[in-house]
Amino acid sequence: MTRDLAKAVKRCSKPETVALLVVRDKARDRSNIMPIGWKMWTSGQPRLVAFSVSLDHYSCDLLLAEDECTLAWPGKDMLPGVLRCGSVSGLNTDKFELTGWRLAPAVLVGSGLIEGCIVNLECRVKDRLETGDHMLFVCSLLEGHVLDGDTRVLFTLHDEAIFNHAGQGKGYKFGTFT
C-alpha cells in the first residue's frame, strides 16, 4: 500500500458518468453547455441533485445569476461534443454552434433542453456552498424529459477518453497526469 492522496483520489474517480449543465446566458441570448462529472443525487423526497462547478468557469457566473438550469444526460455516442464543450469557455463560444446540437424549449426553465440527450432534467437552485475552488449547487428537480425507447448507454468518462482531471486546480485537460 502506498501513501499518496492524489493517486488514491484518481484511482477511485473513474468511471465517471457525465452530465451536461445548461445555463441561460441572457446577455448573449443563448444557452451555454458545460460537462459535469462531479454530481450526485442528494435527496429523494424532495428530489434534489448536487454538483460542483469551478469558480473559474463561465457557467458558475451564469448559474449564480440565473438560479435555474438543465442537467442533460448524453449518450456515449456524443463523446466528441462533450469533450469540445469541456475544452472551451462559453464566454466567447456558442457551444450549440460548436457541437451542432440543438436547443429545445423547456417547460419551466429558460435554459432549455438539449435535443438528442437521453434525459433532460429541469432544475432550480435551492442552496449553494463555496467549497474551496468550486461552488456546490444543490438543485430541486422540477421536471424531467426522457427519450422513449432510447437504449443508448449513458456517457461515461473512462481512461480511453484521454480526458483527465489534472489536479492542483488545473481542472480537466487532455492527457495523462501523475
Ligand SMILES: Cc1cc2nc3c(=O)[nH]c(=O)nc-3n(C[C@H](O)[C@H](O)[C@H](O)COP(=O)(O)O)c2cc1C
Ligand atoms: C468529462 C468532463 C467532466 C467535467 N466535470 C467538471 C465538473 O464536475 N466540474 C467542473 O467545474 N468542471 C468540469 N469539467 C470542466 C468544464 O466542463 C470545462 O472547463 C468547461 O469548458 C467549462 O465551460 P464554461 O467556462 O463555458 O462554463 C468537466 C469537463 C469534462 C470534459
